Amino acid sequence: MSRQKAPISLRLARLAKLAVWLFKTGRNLSNLDGSDPQARDKALITLGSTALQAVGAKLNVTTPPEHFHVSGTLVVANHVSWLDIFAMSALFPSSFIAKQEISTWPVLGKMGRNAGTVFINRNSRKDVEPINQAIAAALKAGQNVSFFPEAKTSSGLDVLPFKAALFQSAMDAGAPIQTMVLRYYDHNGRRTDIPSYANVSLAKSLWRIVSMPELHIRVDFAKPIHPAALPGQDRFALKDAAETYVREKVLEDVTV
DSSP, X not given: OOOOOOOHHHHHHHHHHHHHHHHHHHHHHHTOOSSOHHHHXXXXXXXXXXXXXXXXEEEEEEEOOSSTTOSSOEEEEOOOOTHHHHHHHHHSOOEEEEEGXXXXXXXXXXXXXXXXXXXXXXXXXXXXXXXXXXXXHHHHTTOOEEEOTTSSOOOSSSOXXXXXXXXXXXXXXXXXXXXXXXXXXXXXXXXXXXXXXXXXXXHHHHHHHHTSSOEEEEEEEOOOBXXXXXXXXXXXXXXXXXXXXXXXXXXXXXXX
C-alpha cells in the first residue's frame, strides 16, 4: 500500500461532499416509484457518478461494451469494494443482488432498497431458486440485474472462485451476460488494495479511500455472452467463461 496520504483538508472536504451526496441521493431515490424505467436508470447513473466524484475517484473505461446500456442483461463483475456498485451504476444502471446484512446498514441499506436491490441470504440454499426466478422475471421485463459471483470482496489483486448458481437466471430468461472487470489504481498508476472492503469496517474503509491522494478505477467489458449461442452449455460453462475473462484482466498488471 502507498503510505502517501491526501491532506487532511481534502479528506474532510471529501467526507463533506459525501454527506451532501447521501442527502441528495436519499431524496432522489425516495421519489422513485418503479413506474418509469428511464427515470430510474437516470437516477442510478447519477447516483453512481456523483458518489465517485464525492470521494475523488475517477473512472477510466478501457474497453466499452459493443451495446451500451442495453436492457434485460445480467451484469457480473469481480467484487473489491463498496465503490464497485457506484462504478457499475454509473456505467450500466441495474438492480443489484446483495448480501442480506447490507439491508440493515444505516442510510445505504434504505437507499439500496429504494434502488431495487434484492437482498439474499448467501448461507441459505433455499434462497437460490426463488432469487433465480426473481432475476429471470426482471430480465424478461427488460431490467438489468447485477451481482458479484465471488459472493464476497477480495483484495482486488486476485479473484475468488466464482459461484455458478445465479447464472441460471440468464439461461432461464434467455438473457445476455455482460462481464465487467474493476481494477483500482493509486496516484502513481499502480494497482492498490486500499479500496478493498475485505476484512475491514465500513468506516475504516471509507477513511482509507478518502485519504488516498488519487483513486482511479479502470473498467473493462467482455463481449456479451448469449446463452442461446451456446447450445448444450449450462450455468457452469457461463460461470467459467465470465471467471476466465475476469481473472485474466485482474492478473495482467499485478506486480509481485
